[in-house]
Amino acid sequence: MKSRGNRKKEPTPVFSPGRILITLLLATILLAGDSSWVWRNAESLTRYGQADDGTITGFARIPDSLGRAIRPELARLGSHSSGLIIAFQTASPEIRIRWSVLHGTQLPHMPLTGVQGLDLYAVDPVREDWNYVGTAKWWEKDTLSHNTTLLENWTGGLRPYALFLPLYDGIDSLFVGVPEEYILEKTSLFDEQSKPVIIYGTSITQGGCASRPGMAYPAILSRRLHHEVLNFGFSGNGRLDPEMADYLATLPASLLVIDALPNVSAEDVEQKLTDFIRRFRSQSNVPLLVIPNISYGHEDDNRKTGDALAIKDKAYVKVREMCKKTGIRDVTFMSSKRIRFDDDEGTVDGVHLTDLGMKRHADNLYTSIRKKIK
Structure with a gap:
């Protein structure tokens, strides 16, 4: 084994008797500390943000059958738990x-607390x-298993909680623990008679690049609307696939928001958006709210980006006019002016949104969505 610098002393062997003894002692302490705790498998608790589809496995967002029919990269993203509560x-x-x-x-432009972490809210x-x-x-x-304490020293008594799941990874197992003298049980957060809002989109919809799951804009909207939201954002893959139109049309919903244009090329927007709508x-009467491409922080400095967005805007207007002329009902197109940001301070890289950008995007969409579902 090579020495570091001028040091000649060999490091302690990884599996030395002393280290093994210390490891065993630590494991014993941890197990003893958990013996007075009760752990509930999240599978047995109330779940929101996932379609009411008996064929979905675990904490995924799409059923296995759809995963076999779509592009592999889209199917993999469907295993991510973004939007689940x-x-x-x-x-x-x-x-x-x-x-x-x-x-x-792991992503270079997004905190692990958003990628693999969880957020806890009291309701x-x-x-x-x-x-x-x-x-x-x-x-x-470099480990797939984590544990943490999300609440300490609460003295206010019984209350409901909402645990927001990771944005850019899937859940293999999830347990919630409390001291054994306390009870943890499932509860409801939203009106059970109301149908969810579905948001179909891109990496931004999925949550890129919020610092934590609760700051993805669909999660912000869910809290502000006090309404269940299903997050069908697929990073780089919200491409208006016909298979996604077919699947989303089978789901009960109060509204489908289409926020997918950032993943569609300028030349394809008119045809793909028309075909998707x-x-x-043809299969569902759920109202539609269509969102134009958001403004980018570098669109004024990068001529290619600026020109592409201008082409997209023109195509977007053409699709809106087509829906009016052909009598496609209950489709609302938001104005590009309604979703523009006042400055360029809300992104990580000129495109993907920080928490500030996520809040601004949610603010811009809130009134239109609220009107549609009320």
């Missing part, structure tokens, strides 16, 4: 989480008030 209630002063992710996704269903509690974070590197409307 686990609901429970407890009076415990402390809440811990154990979870394992499927892929170990007051009467006042429809959501209070941020904590974000799952960890120090271990027609295909969906």
Whole structure:
């Protein structure tokens, strides 16, 4: 084994007797500490943000049958848990989480707390008030399994909680723990009679690049609307695939928001958007809200980007006029002016949104969505 610098002393063997003894002692302490805790499998708790489809496995967003019929990269993204919420209630002063992710996704422009982490919110269903509690974070590197404490020293008694799941990875296992003297049970967050809002889109819809799951714009809208939202954002792959139009048309919903233009080339917008709307409307009467391409922070500096966005805007207007002329009903097109940002300070890279950008995008969409579902 090579020495480091001028040091000649060999490092302690990884599997030395002393290190093994220390490892065993630490494991014993951890197990003893958990013996007074009760752990609930999240599979047994209330789940929101996932289509009511008995063929979906675990915490994925699409059924296995659809995964076999679509592009492989789209199917893989469908295994990500973006938009899913686990609901429970407890009076415990402390809440811990154990979870394992499927892929170990790491991105250069997005915090791991958003990619693989979780967010906990406390909910007051009467006042429809959501209070941020904590974000799952960890120090271990290159591991798929994590654990953390999300709540400590709470003295206010029983209340409902919403646990937002990772944006850019899938969940392999998830457990919520409380001290054994407290009860943790499933609860409801939203009106069970209302149908969810579906948002179909791109990496931005999926959550890129929010710092934590609760700051993805569909999650922000879910809290503001106090309404279940299904996140069908697929990073780089919200390309208006006909298979997605077919699947989304089978789902009960109060509204389908199409926010996919950033993943469609300027030359393809008119044809693909037209085909997607027609295909969906031929199978479903769910109202549609179509969103133009958001403004980019570098569109004024990069001539190619600026020109492409101008072409997209013209194609977007053509599709809107086509829907009017051909009598395709209940399709609303938002104006490009309504979703432009006042400055360029809301992105990581000129395109993907920071928490600030996510909040601004949610603000821009909120009024139109609220009107449609009310």
